[in-house]
Amino acid sequence: MTPEEVLPDHLLEGIRARAAGYDRDNAFFTEDLEELTAAGYLKLFVPTSDGGLGLGLEAAAQCQRRLATAAPATALAINMHLVWTGVARLLAARGDDSLGFVLRDAARGEVFAFGNSEAGNDSVLFDSRTVATPLPDGAYRFTGKKIFTSLSPAWTRLGIFGKDAEARGGEGELVHGFIDRDSAGYTILEDWDTLGMRASQSNTTVLDGAEVRADRIFRKLPVGPNADPLIFAIFACFESLLAAVYTGIGERALALGVEAVKRRTSFKNAGRSYAQDPDIRWKVAEAAMAMDILYPQLLAVTRDVDNLSDHGAQWFPKLVGLKVNATETARRVVDLAIRVSGGSSYFRGSELERLYRDVLAGMFHPSDDESAHNTVANAWLGPLEA
Template sequence: MTAFSLEPAQLAWCAELRTLAAERLRPLAEKGQPGRVNRDLVAELGRLGLLARLFTSGALVLCLMRESLAHGCTEAETALALQGLGAHPLHAHGTQAQRTRWLPRVTEGSAIAAFALSEPGAGSDAAALGLRAEREGPPGPAASGGPARWRLTGEKCWISNAPEADFYTVFARTTPGAGARGVTAFLVPADRPGLTGTGLDMLSPHPIGALDFDAVPVTADDVLGEVDRGFRVAMGTLNLFRPSVGAFAVGMAQAALDATLAHTAGRDAFGGKLRDLQAVSHQVAEMALRTEAARLMVYAAATAYDENAPDVPRRSAMAKLLATETAQYVVDTAVQLHGARALQRGHLLEHLYRDVRAPRIYEGASEVQRGLIAKELYAHQEAR
């Protein structure tokens, strides 16, 4: 297998996932309440074994799942992705006790996970976060006769699955003034005293909320990875999930392209079919070209991650940037070629038009990806 082609078995699996998304997951998604966690949908993802694949497979498989599910049911794709994003730090850095308690519930779909990094004043600038983790008592576990203890005080905002998640991967500042080097990742169950949340009225089918931490107690037993090394946990998670955000975007772009092919081939206009107009056919060709280019870059970035290549941050950023910008273009063009019908509530493209916008912002906005790409390029040039 190369980064530019899939084996027949992989292609067949993707087709199976698209069918499952359309026939089995979409009906469950339609029964859900917008802005709320659809626990029935998450549980079905668990029964299908897809949540378990988040932690037993590589980046390419994750991308194939997200792309295929997005083609037929964006809600199912997002539910799967948020379980992975929220629980990947636990899988990769958690203690045996943490993993034993939570991972089985995540993979069966009975516990909802969330990734709590963004803050009102620190969205894409993750190193600037201000949620404080204030140590209780003298430093060192032995000094207090037990595990080190902190109190979390501050806010998180724009958190997917908040305030309905069962646990949060929370990034807090344990060393003031240390930038990225002073951040620690904590696993915080939702029922911890002092932790409250409110939902935000967002353009999103899944819940997005704000979290308030009022001296929330955590101990060394809640740390994911090492104290003051939480930024590595965050960036390692994002390096994995950024290409798969691109895969989500590719799935939406392909759905819009498929709808456009069917519409322009069947719609009568100006004495023929829409596809007979060169202006239309050239636009459709451009949509297909950009979608395929984005798909190939996503697969290449995922393969680089699975092979532990040294340029993963750059490839991940490029894949997310190209794919999300491409999907915005493809969906917008599809709406234009469909006309007013595409803006009618309930139309596939009306749905995609709403869902395609956010990926250009979350997990690092497009501008952040460009900055990261440039930084990596110049660092490589200076090292030569």
């Protein structure tokens, strides 16, 4: 299915019409989620045999790019559900059914959220500040604080991880699992009052002995970098789908900038259209050329994931490079679109004003600019000498 078939114009325009209100009221995108659920959008990765759309990462990323042109915060939050279902699909395609239950639950309407981010944890997936305490029956209790938990008002399954410091002879072990909405031992703080991406309602989640039963513990990994397929699958889905959202923001900003330039006229030049101004034309061209580089990069990386391409040690540089290029390109394009659109874009309620705030969130998602450049440099030059 094409993105236009998955997200027809009438559905997309309804979502676009609500975006400003959600942002203004700092409200969750309840109506968007209801309509996307009814359209089967949360089952993008679910096999057709289970009632899903059976899409791969390439097609899902293009759908997210399209959704983000209408409502970036909605798309960003939906990403977190798609990350887990996408991870399950990527692992299954590589012969690993350890997350098969995720796709089966998603087919039944469960909504997944990503609860791995922690304040001050720059090791990301390779260590955790959350404590995982083993129980005799194979379950674990988790104690810690997770930030940027998108879909907070709506998730029914939350993926989390923490560290059992006593495991592996005291070297520690990272334990991954899912809690249910009706689990005890966690609290959602209503603390999401941010500059942008407001409708995502990515509240902090405090884990205070939240229990994950044994059959929902799906990985135990050593602390530090490792080659487990789960790590690749999370990075592939997380970075690619983030890149798709920010590509959509850049795409929309460029379109709005072009519309504004064609509409604006110059008093000094006797009503001549700004579309005829050489400086304005240069800025529009600069934005368009930047986006033209980004579109094929997103397609190529996601297609290679679907095709099980072997990039070896270059896989992680490709993924983090895509994410950083998308977020930074989108930020530059939004800035150029505002520059050519005039002072009206500076006013509260302007769509470009909202995109300007939304696009800034890109710098905070992992991998950040510094980490990404370190990853790429290590792949090409080797690690720094001690």
